Amino acid sequence: DGGITQSPKYLFRKExxxxxxxxxxxxxxxxxxxxxxxxxxxxxxIYYSQIVNDFQKGDIAEGYSVxxxxxxxxxxxxxxxxxxxxxxxxxxxxxGVQGDSEQYFGPGTRLTVT
Amino acid sequence: GENVEQHPSTLSVQEGDSAVIKxxxxxxxxxxxxxxxxxxxxxxQLIIDIRSNVGEKKxxxxxxxLNKTAKHFSLHITETQPEDSAVYFCAAxxxxxxxxxxxxxxxxxxxx
Numbered sequence: 184d185g186g187i188t189q190s191p192k193y194l195f196r197k198e199x200x201x202x203x204x205x206x207x208x209x210x211x212x213x214x215x216x217x218x219x220x221x222x223x224x225x226x227x228x229i230y231y232s233q234i235v236n237d238f239q240k241g242d243i244a245e246g247y248s249v250x251x252x253x254x255x256x257x258x259x260x261x262x263x264x265x266x267x268x269x270x271x272x273x274x275x276x277x278x279g280v281q282g283d284s285e286q287y288f289g290p291g292t293r294l295t296v297t
Numbered sequence: 298g299e300n301v302e303q304h305p306s307t308l309s310v311q312e313g314d315s316a317v318i319k320x321x322x323x324x325x326x327x328x329x330x331x332x333x334x335x336x337x338x339x340x341x342q343l344i345i346d347i348r349s350n351v352g353e354k355k356x357x358x359x360x361x362x363l364n365k366t367a368k369h370f371s372l373h374i375t376e377t378q379p380e381d382s383a384v385y386f387c388a389a390x391x392x393x394x395x396x397x398x399x400x401x402x403x404x405x406x407x408x409x
Contacts, residue, residue, distance in 0.1 A: 225386055225399040282390035282397055283329035288340040
């Protein structure tokens with residue numbers, strides 16, 4: 184699986200700790216996204232970035248932070264302020280910055296916080 | 298903002314039968330409607346999409362229809378096969394930049 188990668192696949196953390204999820208793409212895509220997937224709730228947008236050094240909040244940004252220092256990389260930090268961080272996190276990228284570009288998803292990271 | 302509702306949440310069909318999943322959206326400005334398929338343990342993948350200037354689009358056994366007046370769109374799978382078993386998500390693109398708003402998903406189970 185090339186294209187867009189996420190690591191690690193499974194992540195366990197204690198409550199109160201910040202944790203950073205990795206997302207890398209070699210597709211030369213401009214736009215990158217982070218989604219959270221919970222059972223029965225579909226995919227909810229956390230943050231997105233259309234260009235290096237710029238990013239925007241999505242629908243559920245509280246308790247999360249991101250950076251976009253390189254075109255290929257868009258790491259997500261889940262902070263201790265996120266009240267319910269246990270979830271499946273998906274990163275995606277698209278060649279265009281408009282919403283009507285196909286989004287390519289990574290394999291996801293399942294985060295468990297106890 | 299945009300709100301996308303998807304029904305049903307689960308769908309069981311016999312192999313060879315058709316499956317239909319329906320979505321409604323709230324923002325009349327939305328103009329792009331993709332469908333993603335997520336097999337168990339795998340990443341979502343785009344299977345078909347439709348834009349607002351088209352009423353129907355087909356790709357082999359899959360078709361999508363769009364009714365802009367009623368603000369709903371549907372995914373039709375004909376001659377279902379076991380490999381069609383997956384979770385299907387509809388989405389609508391809204392806003393100036395065009396963020397995707399996803400439905401809650403439909404678990405489709407195709408039984409032999």
